[in-house]
Amino acid sequence: MxxxxxxxxxxxxxxxxxxxxxxxxxxxxxxxxxxxxxxxxxxxxxxxxxxxxxxxxxxxxxxxxxxxxxxxxxxxxxxxxxxxxxxxxxxxxxxxxxxxxxxxxxxxxxxxxxxxxxxxxxxxxxxxxxxxxDLPAQPCLSSRIETGIAIDADDLAFVHQIEADTRELIGAGIPVRCRITHQGVVLELGALANAEKVRVANAYAQATTSDSGRRWAGSRAYRRGSAFLHKVPQSLSD
Known part of the structure; x- marks a missing residue:
């Protein structure tokens, strides 16, 4: 931009x-x-x-x-x-x-x-x-899906909903990532989220995940630059 x-x-x-x-x-x-x-x-x-x-x-x-x-x-x-x-x-x-x-x-x-x-x-x-x-980093929504799990448009819409609603609940200045992993849905929150904001965000995300029929896998601290990589290919054909 x-x-x-x-x-x-x-x-x-x-x-x-x-x-x-x-x-x-x-x-x-x-x-x-x-x-x-x-x-x-x-x-x-x-x-x-x-x-x-x-x-x-x-x-x-x-x-x-x-x-x-x-x-x-x-x-x-x-x-x-x-x-x-x-x-x-x-x-x-x-x-x-x-x-x-x-x-x-x-x-x-x-x-x-x-x-x-x-x-x-x-x-x-x-x-x-x-x-x-002041715009937060905005990697594409597919980056929230763990490597090996097929990309699905409904999953991406779900991830975006969780992230957007969570920012509304706890404040736009706190990094939020919703990830779909092999263990289930994981919510990541930045360090500025205090205990009460973490509680509110987790309650919302867990309820929304359950309502969607997906499995909740808990929350963890947000870590910038984390990626779902299992190996780095040696060539484009890998």
Whole structure:
């Protein structure tokens, strides 16, 4: 979002936003709000990963298949060079999507400029984009599903509901993650959640999980950067 804002004010760009069950509707609404306010040339595309069995099976390199589908769809809408919002910090994580980007010759302006997440927030703040500067990390909803459990749109909607409702109950400033694991549904809360907020959040999540027919597996502390990985593939064919 910050890259799109700066790029639009600097050069002639098209902004393309992916729509899928893995993208929360409030994220799409924010993109549409900015596009209307800033006069972006905005195109919405169905990213197509939910028609890809490689993605739906949720392997360790699921993100590769997601980005492969996404960049292929974007390439079908424009002849311009595709640029992503990946930043310098992303290079320190296991990011199979970056391999798909390399195959599709996608460029990463923030990486090239050696801009990390903190600097992105500073740029947003300097441009008075406070809703972006303070926006919590928003990895796709499929990242909440443990590796090996098939990706299902109903599960993603359930996860989003739990997270959104929990933030309403305990405050937006506390990290919240709802994860579907092989043991059942797990709620993760950030360290700022006191005992009473933890109790309220757990009671809600447990009741909602039970009502949905899913198994409740309890809660734990939120740990940034945790991922459901069993092994790192040595090549894209693994």
């Amino acid at each position: 910050t890259l799109a804002f700066v790029a639009h004010r600097t050069i002639n760009v098209e902004v393309i936003h992916s729509v899928s069950p893995a993208v929360p509707k409030d994220a799409t609404a924010l993109v549409e709000e900015y596009a209307k306010r800033e006069g972006w040339h905005l195109t919405m595309v169905e990213s197509g990963e939910f028609q890809d069995e490689n993605y739906l099976s949720n392997p360790v390199n699921r993100c590769f298949f997601c980005k492969e589908n996404l960049y292929d769809r974007i390439g079908g809408t424009t002849k311009l060079r595709i640029a992503s919002g990946a930043n310098l910090d992303d290079l320190g994580d296991y990011r199979p999507g970056l391999l798909a980007a390399e195959r599709m010759q996608v460029v990463h302006p923030l990486v090239e400029a050696k801009i990390d997440k903190a600097a992105v927030r500073d740029i947003a703040r300097e441009n008075k984009l406070l809703d972006l500067a």
